[in-house]
Amino acid sequence: MVAVLRTGRVGASPALSDIEAYRDAFQAIPPRSPAQRPLDRVEAAAMAASNRERTAQQAAALPEDAILTAIARFYAQALADGAPFSHTDAQGRQAGERVALLHRRLVGVTAENLYGASLFNPAQAEKAGTEAVRHLMGSPGHRRNLLDTRWTHAGMGAALGRTGLVIVQLFTARAGLLLTEMPLVLTAGTPVPTGCQQAAAGGFDGVALVPAGRNPQASDFTSPGMLATPTEAGLYQAFYAHADQEMTNESGRSVIFSLHPGPLVQVTAP
Numbered sequence: 001m002v003a004v005l006r007t008g009r010v011g012a013s014p015a016l017s018d019i020e021a022y023r024d025a026f027q028a029i030p031p032r033s034p035a036q037r038p039l040d041r042v043e044a045a046a047m048a049a050s051n052r053e054r055t056a057q058q059a060a061a062l063p064e065d066a067i068l069t070a071i072a073r074f075y076a077q078a079l080a081d082g083a084p085f086s087h088t089d090a091q092g093r094q095a096g097e098r099v100a101l102l103h104r105r106l107v108g109v110t111a112e113n114l115y116g117a118s119l120f121n122p123a124q125a126e127k128a129g130t131e132a133v134r135h136l137m138g139s140p141g142h143r144r145n146l147l148d149t150r151w152t153h154a155g156m157g158a159a160l161g162r163t164g165l166v167i168v169q170l171f172t173a174r175a176g177l178l179l180t181e182m183p184l185v186l187t188a189g190t191p192v193p194t195g196c197q198q199a200a201a202g203g204f205d206g207v208a209l210v211p212a213g214r215n216p217q218a219s220d221f222t223s224p225g226m227l228a229t230p231t232e233a234g235l236y237q238a239f240y241a242h243a244d245q246e247m248t249n250e251s252g253r254s255v256i257f258s259l260h261p262g263p264l265v266q267v268t269a270p
Contacts, residue, residue, distance in 0.1 A: 022091070023184055026074050041125035043073075046167055049130045050156070053133065059149050063153055066155070067106070069156060072157025075095075076157040080162070080165070085163075095112035096110050103263070105182070106262070107174070107176045107240050112169065112170055113145050113146065113169040114166070118164040151172060152174045154171050156169055175199075176204065177200045178197075181196070185266045189270060190229050197227050204240040204241060205242055207240055209236040209265060210237055211236055233269045237263075241260075
């Protein structure tokens, strides 16, 4: 069983308690026990097989993002424990929203592949990871996801539960890592921490907090270091702009920007 999703879509604002409980559950994941170590081999084999397929098609091999791996494991466990085999979880979150809530420094688009198998032999863990990638490559949507040249990093998460083995692949086009983690909750009208407006390597030319589900507009952006939290409470997504190209024509000089989504933020009333 496989499923593919290229990007997540953020829906209506959830309750603050739901977001905090989700974050707390993720942070409370215990280390794997010795009995679960075969799942490490499944993940390593899936990553190696994915990179072999990529390099065979002249796409760059992807390094692991450890937080993406943890997020992939977290969702894989929920699916293996019986959650509907879908990119949308019980709270209506899709892959992009899950990553935006849990990866508090990542700036970039995310995509997800899902794979499930009812049987798993721990003695053949490497084979399970390799076979998962073979199945995914047989599906046009998964193949496009896996081979997409935009991706810079990946995370593979495997889990066992009553439904069998589940593997979640997460891919991202990392535009930057913030200097500091974006707080999950900010008070309306207060400054956004400066470290959450700048990348650790290379800078951005603009930053904005946009109501979740709405496309960003030019008027939303301000210079990094100048961003304040919106005055209206609700769920917002950070966006970061990078000037990619300058053009000059009869109308004058113009700049083409690329926009990259970042963490989700719950803004609360003072």
